[in-house]
Amino acid sequence: MDSQALTIELDDEQFEAVLGDNLLSSLLSQGADVRYGCRAGACGACLLYDASSCESILSCQTAVASAMSLTRQTPAESSVFSVLRNIPLDEVSIELTLLGPSDESFGDRVFVSFPFEKLSDEQAHFYECMALNPAGAPLKAVLQKKYLSAGDWLRALALSSNDKLDVQLSTGVRKGRLLFEMDIADSPVVVISSPENEIFESYWREALLDYTPMFLGHFALYANNDLTLSLADDALMAFLQEALANSGSTSLQLIYHGQNVSAKDWSLLLRPLRIHPNQLHFVR
Structure with a gap:
């Protein structure tokens, strides 16, 4: 084993990581079942609990500095x-x-x-x-x-x-602040869901009524083993173009309810539409 290799315990499994490696990338490269979303520290999908420090960590934002004992279950x-x-x-x-x-x-x-x-x-x-x-x-x-x-x-x-x-x-988390922290009050909003989260459309619609009168629709990505391929769907592009047209001069806000599509992948889709990354919000 490389002298710089460190042992990462994740529940009942053991993995190895090199000093300085990104924790999430290292775990995924070895087949670990770790959820992730934006890979930018915004959505919280990759949260793991570090038993040694008794703290929750964002694995996508963590550089491996020592051996670690982790669990997927937050106390x-x-x-x-x-x-x-x-x-x-x-x-x-x-x-x-x-x-x-x-x-x-x-x-x-x-x-x-x-x-x-x-x-x-x-x-x-x-x-x-x-x-x-x-x-x-x-x-x-x-x-x-x-x-x-x-x-x-x-x-x-x-x-x-x-x-x-x-x-x-x-425990130890602020409650009921999801939409408030998105800062989308009175803004035009669309929700894009991964296939398994399509069922939540009506709940989003009801929740957003208290924040904005401009809920412009919901779009569900089609099922694919690699969800990033679903971003190339012409129907998604048409949906976003219509939402932009209906939003007028106000910045369109996008909520992605899902996982396994990174902020970088979204940026490649949204850049031609002149939608800034800070207009995209991740919910796992």
């Missing part, structure tokens, strides 16, 4: 929530409305776990969700079949009013 407080409503949205997704001790609101991240038999060998698993409710309202989240185990999907479908769930709420 959170777990609370019991009651199911108020369980509404099927389609064959592969449901909307849960939950009542419990939460001040989370639109854009905040929560983790939901389903009841399981105490004598079973199966372990409870927490699934990450985005809070979709306004501030002060009961917690609302969408669960999608593709992200759940087969057993947990059946448990999710069977949930009824007053059933109990464990919900982990992230």
Whole structure:
């Protein structure tokens, strides 16, 4: 092993990185399953928890300086929530409305776990969700079949009013500030989603009503193993050109709800349209 190679522990796996390497790039090059989005430190998708420093780090902005012990799970407080409503949205997704001790609101991240038999060998698993409710309202989240185990999907479908769930709420983060921090008040806005996030269109529309009267539409990228190829879609370019025309002289704001498309890739698409990088906002 190279004298400069350092061991990076990520949950139950071990990887090697060279001193000074970008942490995210090094992990991805070795096949690590690490989420990422903008690769510019804006979206937070690549957040990992450093057990040695007890701090969360943006892996895309971290240079490897020593051996590291990392986990994908950020410490959170777990609370019991009651199911108020369980509404099927389609064959592969449901909307849960939950009542419990939460001040989370639109854009905040929560983790939901389903009841399981105490004598079973199966372990409870927490699934990450985005809070979709306004501030002060009961917690609302969408669960999608593709992200759940087969057993947990059946448990999710069977949930009824007053059933109990464990919900982990992230600690040490500001709550309900997603749209506020985008600084998009009264600006024309479009939302572009990765394929799996197309279902969130109505939630974006409702949330943006409080911030701008100029929601100009939603576009879902077509499914592709390499999402960057979806940026070459003529339909996407036509959508953006129409939005620019409808926005008048005001700067058009873009929200990308998804992962695995970097800020650099977006910049190559948006530059000919004279859309500045600071008009693009990432949400994982």
